[in-house]
Amino acid sequence: MLKEEQDIINFTVQGYSTQDKLNADYHIPIVKDYRGNKEFELSDEQKNAVTDILQSRHRVTAVQGKAGVGKTTMMASLIQGIQNGGGNALVLAPTADAAYDTLRDDGEVHQCTAMQEAQTLARFFKDEKLWDANRGSTLIVDEAGLMGVGDMHSLFAIANQYDNRIVLVGDTGQHNSVMRGDAFRILQEEAGLETLTLENIRRQKGKYKFAVDAISKGDLTGGFDRLDKLESITEENDDEARYRTLAEKYADYVDRQETTLTVAPTHAEGKRVTEEIRRSLKERGHVKDNDHQVTRYKNQQFTEAELGSRHSYKVGKMIRYQQNAKGNIKRGSQSTVSKVDKNNVWVKDENGEEKVLDRSQAKHFNVYERQQLDLAAGDKIRITEGGKSKNGKRLINGSIYQVKNIQKNGDIELDNGMVLDTEQGNIAHGYVTTSHASQGKTVKHVLIAQSTAYGGAASAEQFYVSVSRGKKSVEIFTDDKAELREQIQRSHQRQSAIGLLKNQPDTDKANKEHSEFIASRTAMVKQGLLQPDFMPVPPPSNDRWQDRVRQNQGRGLARE
Numbered sequence: 001m002l003k004e005e006q007d008i009i010n011f012t013v014q015g016y017s018t019q020d021k022l023n024a025d026y027h028i029p030i031v032k033d034y035r036g037n038k039e040f041e042l043s044d045e046q047k048n049a050v051t052d053i054l055q056s057r058h059r060v061t062a063v064q065g066k067a068g069v070g071k072t073t074m075m076a077s078l079i080q081g082i083q084n085g086g087g088n089a090l091v092l093a094p095t096a097d098a099a100y101d102t103l104r105d106d107g108e109v110h111q112c113t114a115m116q117e118a119q120t121l122a123r124f125f126k127d128e129k130l131w132d133a134n135r136g137s138t139l140i141v142d143e144a145g146l147m148g149v150g151d152m153h154s155l156f157a158i159a160n161q162y163d164n165r166i167v168l169v170g171d172t173g174q175h176n177s178v179m180r181g182d183a184f185r186i187l188q189e190e191a192g193l194e195t196l197t198l199e200n201i202r203r204q205k206g207k208y209k210f211a212v213d214a215i216s217k218g219d220l221t222g223g224f225d226r227l228d229k230l231e232s233i234t235e236e237n238d239d240e241a242r243y244r245t246l247a248e249k250y251a252d253y254v255d256r257q258e259t260t261l262t263v264a265p266t267h268a269e270g271k272r273v274t275e276e277i278r279r280s281l282k283e284r285g286h287v288k289d290n291d292h293q294v295t296r297y298k299n300q301q302f303t304e305a306e307l308g309s310r311h312s313y314k315v316g317k318m319i320r321y322q323q324n325a326k327g328n329i330k331r332g333s334q335s336t337v338s339k340v341d342k343n344n345v346w347v348k349d350e351n352g353e354e355k356v357l358d359r360s361q362a363k364h365f366n367v368y369e370r371q372q373l374d375l376a377a378g379d380k381i382r383i384t385e386g387g388k389s390k391n392g393k394r395l396i397n398g399s400i401y402q403v404k405n406i407q408k409n410g411d412i413e414l415d416n417g418m419v420l421d422t423e424q425g426n427i428a429h430g431y432v433t434t435s436h437a438s439q440g441k442t443v444k445h446v447l448i449a450q451s452t453a454y455g456g457a458a459s460a461e462q463f464y465v466s467v468s469r470g471k472k473s474v475e476i477f478t479d480d481k482a483e484l485r486e487q488i489q490r491s492h493q494r495q496s497a498i499g500l501l502k503n504q505p506d507t508d509k510a511n512k513e514h515s516e517f518i519a520s521r522t523a524m525v526k527q528g529l530l531q532p533d534f535m536p537v538p539p540p541s542n543d544r545w546q547d548r549v550r551q552n553q554g555r556g557l558a559r560e
Helices: 002-014 044-055 071-084 096-110 121-126 128-133 149-162 183-190 206-216 220-229 239-255 267-283 359-364 452-457 460-467 481-487 497-502 505-526 542-553
Strands: 031-033 038-040 060-065 089-093 138-141 165-170 195-198 233-235 260-263 292-299 318-321 334-340 345-349 354-356 365-375 380-383 400-406 412-414 427-429 443-449 470-478
Touching (some): 002 149, 002 183, 031 071, 044 060, 044 071, 044 195, 060 071, 071 138, 071 165, 089 121, 121 128, 128 149, 138 149, 149 165, 206 220, 206 460, 220 481, 239 260, 239 443, 292 427, 359 365, 365 427, 443 460, 452 481, 460 470, 470 481
Parallel strands (some): 060 165, 060 195, 089 138, 138 165
Antiparallel strands (some): 031 038, 318 334, 318 365, 345 354, 380 427
């Protein structure tokens, strides 16, 4: 990992002052909202960000923006400027929800084709046709704070081979990658990445905006106290009563047809909140009383090492292949673990044929636990893995749909006409999300279930993301205000491998001198006073980047 961190740092630094300007004389036009049929100007800070990127000569640039500051609106204008200057842009995001839902929806609002055609990083990393089609294009990555070092290394490897520039858009104050390494933050701290900032929050208004602004600047207790004065924090130590109150509030918003997001830091608390919400919705007639038990498959989220060990497998677990594998196994094929002996894991395929599972192919499949899920007409469900419906429609991971009917054979008919196969099982109730999954979403109202009993999941990043999702209001339901106020002051940011190395006592002095040397030379390169070949650590060889590109060609699509 240390080597990959050094690679992405070197790539960034070696790219300073090496590029032509994207569009030096661009005049930013009025922004059009085609859905709302209105026009407006970008704010001064949004205009400055667009202009500075278009005039930059750096290969990698970045925009650091708080939640709700209008990053995607700025992005649409930036793309227009790139295209006006004769260039092309490809928009990418780490999650399917961000790429296929949020970005594409915003693309329709602004009639921005590049945003309407946004792709996931996972799709981009394995699609060589996309690489060729976008040779020389500017790659714009939204929610870049969710990228791990491995993904950033893959992105840079492709950019190195296909002559791409990169614009990273994100917020280091929100959640970081679940994978190893917080790449966006590492580049800012270690590579001196030139980062433009957007600070004026546009999503919230009034006193709610002031509270979110305080939290975004690191004043967690100040923001918390502001929310408390707004009576946005409900304290109730009786769990059942607290969840019931939240559920009634959710049902009130459903009655008024106002968009609502419920956030719980843990799945355990989310499950309890879901039960109460379903009960309230049934009482008001939004969900039918007669539940049907349908099959769902819960991904066990095993690492590749765990997938390679026979001890991870239990009889009854389901195996599903995410991509084609040796032995003429097709993507989407399923089998069930039938027995585990001293040496092997045995599975039965869909035809009842029993054979040994080839665990050396672990990167091609996932393991699932078969569970029962209560569903009724009117329920909301969330897709937990991308795929296709029974009638051929694309299912996007993270998308929320409403159930119209449960058919006699167990298939699930949705109100948009799609039908889900009863054996597909990539579903969960869609009423509650984690704060990590909520990042990038915007709704009118956000409800947060945050018991201090699950304090290990509480953090500054979690609280910031959760409270900033709403446009009109936020309400927090907890058992202990004082304890929660303490818990949210913890940060879950991780130190980079390079940062850990710097903190070794016997290398402190040498590292300090080395860092000062790099910083001074980096500044000179940015100013055009020095050619970008000064680095004492050489950039990765083409062989290293080629190795990464070859690895990408074998990637699966689990995160599409």
